[in-house]
Amino acid sequence: xxxxxxxPSRDICQRGTSLTIQCQVDSQVTMMFWYRQQPGQSxxxxxxxxxxxxxxxxxxxxxxxxxxxxxNLTFSTxxxxxxxxxxxxxxxxxxxxxxxxxxFGQGTRLTVV
Amino acid sequence: SQKIEQNSEALxxxxxxxxxxxxxYTNYSPAYLQWYRQDPGRGPVFLLxxxxxxxxxxxxxxxVTFDTTLKQSLFHITASQPADSATYLCASPYGNNRLAFGKxxxxxxxx
Numbered sequence: 001x002x003x004x005x006x007x008p009s010r011d012i013c014q015r016g017t018s019l020t021i022q023c024q025v026d027s028q029v030t031m032m033f034w035y036r037q038q039p040g041q042s043x044x045x046x047x048x049x050x051x052x053x054x055x056x057x058x059x060x061x062x063x064x065x066x067x068x069x070x071x072n073l074t075f076s077t078x079x080x081x082x083x084x085x086x087x088x089x090x091x092x093x094x095x096x097x098x099x100x101x102x103x104f105g106q107g108t109r110l111t112v113v
Numbered sequence: 114s115q116k117i118e119q120n121s122e123a124l125x126x127x128x129x130x131x132x133x134x135x136x137x138y139t140n141y142s143p144a145y146l147q148w149y150r151q152d153p154g155r156g157p158v159f160l161l162x163x164x165x166x167x168x169x170x171x172x173x174x175x176x177v178t179f180d181t182t183l184k185q186s187l188f189h190i191t192a193s194q195p196a197d198s199a200t201y202l203c204a205s206p207y208g209n210n211r212l213a214f215g216k217x218x219x220x221x222x223x224x
Contacts, residue, residue, distance in 0.1 A: 004156075031210050040121075042202065042216040043157070048209065056209075092156050096210045101147065104156030 002027050002095055006105025013083055013112050020079045021108045023093035028073035034066070037090040037107070046091075049076040083112045115141035117205045119215035127223055132190040134218045136203030139184060143205040146186045148177055151200045151217065160201075161188075193222045 003026040013019050023032065031050070035043040046066055048056040055068035069077045080087050088111050096102045116139045126132045136146065145164045149157035163170040163179045163186065170177045176189040190197050203215040 006156075033211065040216075043212075043214040045211055045213070048211065094156075094212075096212075101159035101162065102157075102204075102212060103159070107154070107156050109154070 002029060002097060002103040004093060004095060004103050004105040006093055006108060008108055009106060010109040011111070013110065015084050015112055017083055018079055018081045019083065019110060020077050021091055021093070023076045023078075023105050025074045025095050025103075029095040029097070030073070031096060032070065032076045033094045033096075033102075034068065034076070034078045035092045035094060037092060039089075043092065046078070049078075080110065083110075085112045088112045115139070115205075115207060115213070117203060117213050117215045119203055119218050121216040121218065123219040123221060125221045125223060126193055128193060128195060130193055132193050132197070132220050132222070134188040134201055134203075134220070136186040136188065136215055137184060138186075138205055141205075141207075142181065142184075143207075145206065146177075146179060147204040147212070148175075148186075148188050149202040149204060149214075151202055157202055157214075190220065193220075195222045195224050198222050 005024045007022050034046040037043050045058050046061045049068050049070040051070045067079045091108045093105045094102045118137045147162045148160045151157045161177045163177045174191045178187045198221050200217040200219045202217040204212045207213050
């Protein structure tokens with residue numbers, strides 16, 4: 001199993017600013033993922049955070065808007081840049097353990113005003 | 114494109130009854146499906162995985178089925194309790210350990 005600590009748990013930000021979300025895993029994991037969960041919607045994958053190389057982004061998400069760092073096998077950050085109210089959402093990091101299950105952080109509830 | 118769908122309507126159920134949720138997938142054949150529980154303000158928590166060659170999987174009061182003909186998985190909570198009230202998500206892999214999630218079903222167990 002894995003325990004994932006994510007912070008901040010929530011934040012209220014001004015439009016045009018950026019927020020960096022941190023995710024720490026208590027064990028080394030090969031892959032980490034970042035999801036967005038908009039109100040009433042399911043989880044949408046933003047990108048795969050790759051250690052030692054650039055993140056791999058899903059269709060509709062770009063590096064300039066959501067830069068990701070993965071400096072080692074236990075840590076990753078997601079930045080939400082130049083925020084607008086449409087970016088208000090819950091952001092979640094995740095790490096899978098083989099095929100059996102994915103572990104998630106508790107999420108960051110972001111409100112952009 | 115591949116899709117995974119859950120009827121996103123809330124399910125209100127009397128305590129002690131069985132709650133049944135449905136997950137449908139289209140345009141692909143996943144090797145397995147996963148079910149997660151999500152409480153308000155929390156990340157999803159893994160419950161069960163069922164592979165395409167497994168008809169049924171059980172864990173305590175939970176049961177999952179996988180019907181590759183109907184392209185459907187059913188999730189059952191037997192002898193439901195108020196503590197089972199949560200949103201339940203179906204998830205399917207689509208390469209490189211990525212998961213696609215359904216919208217989820219909110220279950221409310223009424224005492």
